[in-house]
């Protein structure tokens with residue numbers, strides 16, 4: 001493709017997808033293509049998709065239908081489906097979407113440069129599966145945003161939670177080496193990122209492929225890298241958390257006191273049907289140890305309501321857990337059956353209206369808890385990493401160390417260098433999902 005060609009990447013789903021899109025963008029720019037924000041101007045459109053829930057998957061196909069319309073006026077336009085839906089659908093996607101040119105699985109992102117030339121020859125390409133040898137070209141990632149440098153440390157998943165399609169779409173676990181990860185972290189610090197976020201489907205199951213080092217050792221090494229002001233990691237698997245990891249969180253103040261720890265249900269019987277491999281008592285103990293290590297610890301979780309066979313009592317156990325553990329936020333969804341998973345065979349489907357009602361009750365309870373927790377922060381001062389402009393003109397938005405969103409007016413002296421830097425904000429008002437405040441020091445302090 002010639003140097004004046006443009007590409008447009010749309011990203012759905014998790015941070016792993018976000019980072020994959022940044023990799024795709026960087027690799028395409030190395031080939032001389034320029035990014036555009038307008039799909040109508042693009043010569044190549046890539047839709048990086050998510051298949052965790054059925055609805056999202058259906059939307060992918062309707063979005064591809066919208067993009068196909070651009071082919072009427074731009075004959076040379078190429079359209080690619082990437083991400084988890086691509087991996088799951090493979091060649092079927094080419095039949096379902098007649099004008100689709102490319103189906104690219106998440107483990108094949110690094111091949112996009114070689115694929116471009118074949119696309120130009122008019123070939124329709126399916127690149128899925130999980131090749132043994134893959135280059136992780138972090139130096140080609142087009143980092144967007146000025147505040148957070150994301151680093152994939154482990155790809156895929158070896159668990160077999162009965163509701164989840166990820167092991168099929170992201171393949172078996174594959175850990176990057178400690179050396180490679182630290183090199184990337186140093187590169188991101190040099191680049192100016194104050195916050196590093198380690199990514200993986202089961203991030204705390206990371207092991208160095210060449211030694212016995214585990215995630216506790218990696219946490220220490222990254223936290224002790226000069227210039228890493230904040231360190232986050234997502235997503236942790238409860239059963240893989242060890243006391244050594246909790247110790248590292250306790251010992252390094254730059255490891256953010258915020259952990260996303262999906263529990264999925266408050267009932268042991270449901271956890272067993274989900275194949276999660278831990279009990280609620282173990283989960284509660286883990287939360288207790290994290291809060292002992294860092295009293296200011298904020299925790300968030302994922303919850304599924306309406307899992308096959310979920311009884312009123314099982315759902316009540318989830319409500320109790322949420323009430324007791326006071327999560328700073330939850331990501332709650334109705335169960336969504338996914339192809340090739342065992343869950344639909346493990347109990348009768350839950351009536352849609354019942355699942356809806358449970359979800360609404362759960363969200364309402366969490367909203368009350370969250371409002372209460374956020375109100376307890378009123379009057380305190382927080383270090384905020386400025387992440388962008390607020391929706392309201394003249395405001396900035398940022399994150400506290402415990403991952404809460406803070407909006408505050410952009411003071412004049414803050415303006416030129418604010419994005420991606422720290423500022424101190426006094427919290428003046430709590431809303432259920434964010435905090436309002438006022439900057440009391442310039443970001444340079």
Ligand code: SF4
Nearest residue numbers: 157159161164166201
């Ligand atoms: S740990 Fe379970 S829920 Fe998470 S990606 Fe793996 S199989 Fe899916």
